[in-house]
Amino acid sequence: TQLLEQSPQFLSIQEGENLTVYCNSSSVFSSLQWYRQEPGEGPVLLVTVVTGGEVKKLKRLTFQFGDARKDSSLHITAAQPGDTGLYLCAGAADFGNEKLTFGTGTRLTIIP
Amino acid sequence: DAGVIQSPRHEVTEMGQEVTLRCKPISGHNSLFWYRQTMMRGLELLIYFNNNVPIDDSGMPEDRFSAKMPNASFSTLKIQPSEPRDSAVYFCASSLKGHYGYTFGSGTRLTVV
Numbered sequence: 001t002q003l004l005e006q007s008p009q010f011l012s013i014q015e016g017e018n019l020t021v022y023c024n025s026s027s028v029f030s031s032l033q034w035y036r037q038e039p040g041e042g043p044v045l046l047v048t049v050v051t052g053g054e055v056k057k058l059k060r061l062t063f064q065f066g067d068a069r070k071d072s073s074l075h076i077t078a079a080q081p082g083d084t085g086l087y088l089c090a091g092a093a094d095f096g097n098e099k100l101t102f103g104t105g106t107r108l109t110i111i112p
Numbered sequence: 113d114a115g116v117i118q119s120p121r122h123e124v125t126e127m128g129q130e131v132t133l134r135c136k137p138i139s140g141h142n143s144l145f146w147y148r149q150t151m152m153r154g155l156e157l158l159i160y161f162n163n164n165v166p167i168d169d170s171g172m173p174e175d176r177f178s179a180k181m182p183n184a185s186f187s188t189l190k191i192q193p194s195e196p197r198d199s200a201v202y203f204c205a206s207s208l209k210g211h212y213g214y215t216f217g218s219g220t221r222l223t224v225v
Binding site: 031033040041042043044045048050088098099100101102103104105 | 157
């Protein structure tokens, strides 16, 4: 069974600060996705990374896939209250395999 | 497109009753997934379909759970009989095979008392 551990589990910071959350596994993934979930809603896809070492940017969010494709990080610059939510990473074991294993999640709160 | 549509949004039922959750995937998507989310266990895959055929049901907890996809635009997840430990938020998601990423519905919050 492939497991994805996310850290920290909870994070509460002031508006304007920077933060990084991590997604780690002992298994190799063919691709890794990041989702954000708000209360009462389903997760929404933010980004997909597929190549070891790949870096993708989405406005103030920077996503990186580890060289060995076992881990990933999400960095947020100048956090805003709208960034509040549950951040989930999800990995696909094999190319062409649609089945995703979701991480344990990081619950982020940005304090105005 | 209206996205993935799930119904009902909330369901409260008594232990032992049958519960049916419904999902309409995005038109044109050929894969459909049922997940369950709890605080303790996070998001767990229950079953997924490709072209209406069940591909992997290894996450279905036990025989009390069953899922069907009679056509490309509709799926059901049934629990019979329901138990308090089934209380959770159940999500349906769809995707287009060969493309990355799921589109999730808003979920059904199930409470079994």
